[in-house]
Amino acid sequence: MKRFVASAASLLTVAGALLPAAISETPVAAAGAPVAAAETPVAAAGALASAAGPVARPDPGGSCGRKCQLRSAARVVTMERVYGSYYRIYKARYPQALDWNNNGCSVPFSVPIIDHYKNLFQKSCDRHDFGYRNHGRSGYSRLSVDNRFHSNMNYQCLVVYDDWYDVPARGLCYSAADKFYGAIRLFGGGFW
Numbered sequence: 001m002k003r004f005v006a007s008a009a010s011l012l013t014v015a016g017a018l019l020p021a022a023i024s025e026t027p028v029a030a031a032g033a034p035v036a037a038a039e040t041p042v043a044a045a046g047a048l049a050s051a052a053g054p055v056a057r058p059d060p061g062g063s064c065g066r067k068c069q070l071r072s073a074a075r076v077v078t079m080e081r082v083y084g085s086y087y088r089i090y091k092a093r094y095p096q097a098l099d100w101n102n103n104g105c106s107v108p109f110s111v112p113i114i115d116h117y118k119n120l121f122q123k124s125c126d127r128h129d130f131g132y133r134n135h136g137r138s139g140y141s142r143l144s145v146d147n148r149f150h151s152n153m154n155y156q157c158l159v160v161y162d163d164w165y166d167v168p169a170r171g172l173c174y175s176a177a178d179k180f181y182g183a184i185r186l187f188g189g190g191f192w
Helices: 002-014 041-050 066-079 086-093 112-117 122-133 142-160 164-191
Strands: none
Touching (some): 066 086, 066 122, 066 142, 086 122, 112 164, 122 142, 142 164
């Protein structure tokens, strides 16, 4: 078991994961000592959610005009954590006023190993595409949109591979997220 724990921790380190190496959902380290709450997967997910900055909330009273409402909707959807409901809600509310087109998760032919993750990251890619297509309305920078994309993919890895025995798979997922993020930072500027 110690060998597995050590290899899983090194895999996460090599993968460049943003999360601490957590072996179980319970806050107990491999040696049996309690772990600080900030080192648990739940706390780490919260840290990921706030990594891209504050999220604008919709105008509840509708006190601003149409332009203001569209800006608010674009800001909320762009920075929403993946699996949230605002994307669906605002897509139904503003089907023509905002650009909802997306092209999925593009994977270069030269990197087939991460092709496996394009379906897993589909919702993150859709939100990222929305952010790029509506950045004028949202007012966010390209870096902010890309950072939220990375945060969302890492969150998906945490949610999908959430058991202690998923640590190696989660590490590979984080590595794939890093590759997608690196590619968009290098080659995405032309689409901004």
